[in-house]
Amino acid sequence: MKIDMNNLYEYNKDIYKLKKINQKPNKNNNLIIITSINPTSFGEGKTTTLIGLVDLFNKYKYNASGCLRQPSIGPYFGLKGGATGGGKCSLKNDDFINLGLTGDFDKIATVNNLIMSIIENEIFHNLKDINQDSILWRRCVDLNDRSLRKISYKLNNKLFNTSYTITAASDIMALFSLCKNTDDFINKLDDAIICKTIDGKDVKIKDLNISNSIRKVISNALIPNVVKTQYDNTIYMHGGPFANIAHGTSSLISIKESISNSDYTFVECGFGSDLGLEKFINIVSREGKLNPKLAIYTISFESLKYHGDNDHNQMIDFLLKHLNIAKHFNLNCLVLLNRYENYNDVDEFIEKAKEFNIDIIKSNLYSGTFSQNKKIIDCILSKLENNELNFTYDLNETVLNKIEKISKNIYCSKKIIYSKKAKNIINNINNLDYYICVVKDSKQILPNNNILNIDDIHINHSARLIVPIQSSVMLMPGLPKKPNAKN
Numbered sequence: 001m002k003i004d005m006n007n008l009y010e011y012n013k014d015i016y017k018l019k020k021i022n023q024k025p026n027k028n029n030n031l032i033i034i035t036s037i038n039p040t041s042f043g044e045g046k047t048t049t050l051i052g053l054v055d056l057f058n059k060y061k062y063n064a065s066g067c068l069r070q071p072s073i074g075p076y077f078g079l080k081g082g083a084t085g086g087g088k089c090s091l092k093n094d095d096f097i098n099l100g101l102t103g104d105f106d107k108i109a110t111v112n113n114l115i116m117s118i119i120e121n122e123i124f125h126n127l128k129d130i131n132q133d134s135i136l137w138r139r140c141v142d143l144n145d146r147s148l149r150k151i152s153y154k155l156n157n158k159l160f161n162t163s164y165t166i167t168a169a170s171d172i173m174a175l176f177s178l179c180k181n182t183d184d185f186i187n188k189l190d191d192a193i194i195c196k197t198i199d200g201k202d203v204k205i206k207d208l209n210i211s212n213s214i215r216k217v218i219s220n221a222l223i224p225n226v227v228k229t230q231y232d233n234t235i236y237m238h239g240g241p242f243a244n245i246a247h248g249t250s251s252l253i254s255i256k257e258s259i260s261n262s263d264y265t266f267v268e269c270g271f272g273s274d275l276g277l278e279k280f281i282n283i284v285s286r287e288g289k290l291n292p293k294l295a296i297y298t299i300s301f302e303s304l305k306y307h308g309d310n311d312h313n314q315m316i317d318f319l320l321k322h323l324n325i326a327k328h329f330n331l332n333c334l335v336l337l338n339r340y341e342n343y344n345d346v347d348e349f350i351e352k353a354k355e356f357n358i359d360i361i362k363s364n365l366y367s368g369t370f371s372q373n374k375k376i377i378d379c380i381l382s383k384l385e386n387n388e389l390n391f392t393y394d395l396n397e398t399v400l401n402k403i404e405k406i407s408k409n410i411y412c413s414k415k416i417i418y419s420k421k422a423k424n425i426i427n428n429i430n431n432l433d434y435y436i437c438v439v440k441d442s443k444q445i446l447p448n449n450n451i452l453n454i455d456d457i458h459i460n461h462s463a464r465l466i467v468p469i470q471s472s473v474m475l476m477p478g479l480p481k482k483p484n485a486k487n
Contacts, residue, residue, distance in 0.1 A: 015102065016225065034298060036298055037303060038307065040302070046298050047268060048089040048365065049363065050268045053376070055088075060370075064265070064266065065258045066268070067254050079479075083098065086366060091235065102225050109172075112140050112172040115194070115208070140173075144477040164476055174246060174460055175189060178251075186214065223253075224251065239252075242270060245475050255267055274322070294380065294384050297334070297336070299335065301337060332385045334383045337362055338363040346362075393405045404416060411445055415450075415451045429459070437465045454470065455470065455471035
């Protein structure tokens with residue numbers, strides 16, 4: 001897709017903001033999700049594959065664009081690499097993209113921290129009779145800083161215990177990525193419960209009288225960013241990463257913009273299908289009334305061998321667990337196998353997979369030619385189906401039922417253990433028709449009969465999310481012994 005350059009404001013070379021959002025119905029669009037198995041250090045190639053498919057489709061005159069999550073500076077300076085693809089499937093001006101892009105994350109953090117500073121100012125000046133222990137908000141920063149996981153300070157001579165999250169896991173980021181426009185953002189934020197008074201009355205963000213200030217800070221950030229592939233095709237890059245600690249896909253605004261202006265929209269979901277795909281279907285598709293037609297599992301043979309302990313039967317069993325997640329949603333799927341050149345048993349594995357009705361196509365988008373990969377287009381087009389989605393839970397079910405259904409149908413786990421704190425929070429939740437956004441370890445699907453331990457429950461009233469937090473996962477990452485920042 002070659003975008004209208006007259007509708008772009010240039011921030012830097014090949015980095016743009018849209019001047020005008022042009023969202024309109026497009027019945028001809030085909031929404032295709034890029035997902036994977038659980039991530040490993042070998043890399044699965046989701047971003048690379050998405051960029052390569054956008055270029056491949058446009059090469060052969062199919063009007064296509066892609067939607068990617070904005071990179072977070074924290075992990076980029078920590079251990080994780082960038083989020084701009086690789087080889088022939090990469091984005092222009094990658095350093096600028098990985099180091100803050102157009103500053104959306106800064107605006108999100110500013111709004112998030114402004115809310116917290118205003119609440120504490122109300123407490124300091126005794127302007128509202130706020131129950132300090134009831135505050136649901138946390139400050140955020142786009143850095144990996146383990147010292148901010150637990151902090152204590154005094155406010156009006158009372159000890160205040162709280163923590164920071166990384167910006168991508170903040171309440172504002174979730175709302176930013178799920179809202180429809182600026183008015184929708186402000187209206188939902190205004191009506192969000194932030195804390196309670198001493199006598200138990202709800203205090204909402206609109207009670208803080210800062211909505212106009214928030215609007216001025218966030219309005220420009222809510223306009224999607226546009227970046228370019230090496231072949232000058234269009235990628236919308238907008239919204240937060242990390243499907244393990246958030247819902248982890250590009251913003252609903254950018255997805256709808258892509259749908260409006262192209263016939264094929266490729267959207268990347270974070271981590272494996274047990275996290276990114278689950279949240280895309282149960283949260284994003286429902287909130288945005290989206291109808292994806294295909295899930296593409298892009299995997300590397302190195303990663304598949306790692307999860308299957310080099311045994312083909314175990315590899316297929318592991319892959320089937322992930323493919324069954326797409327089937328659970330009544331979503332057709334296709335497997336693209338990349339980075340396979342150094343293995344002699346790839347063809348043997350692909351033949352064995354056919355016995356289990358698994359369609360695996362070799363992909364060489366990373367370093368091959370367009371003609372070598374043209375067959376992928378036909379495979380994708382043959383798999384597109386306009387099926388009605390099956391959701392894991394109904395929004396009007398109890399919180400316990402929703403979590404149990406995700407655990408059983410997606411994680412392959414049959415037992416959940418809640419901490420005393422998590423139980424108390426759930427017992428005090430009234431009937432909320434909110435989505436479930438589990439914070440979970442990304443390394444594996446839980447083995448059958450294994451246990452999902454829920455240590456805490458966070459409620460994001462602005463984005464309508466109930467967030468169960470697995471005991472082993474932190475909302476503020478730490479730096480490794482030798483962080484990338486030293487390089």
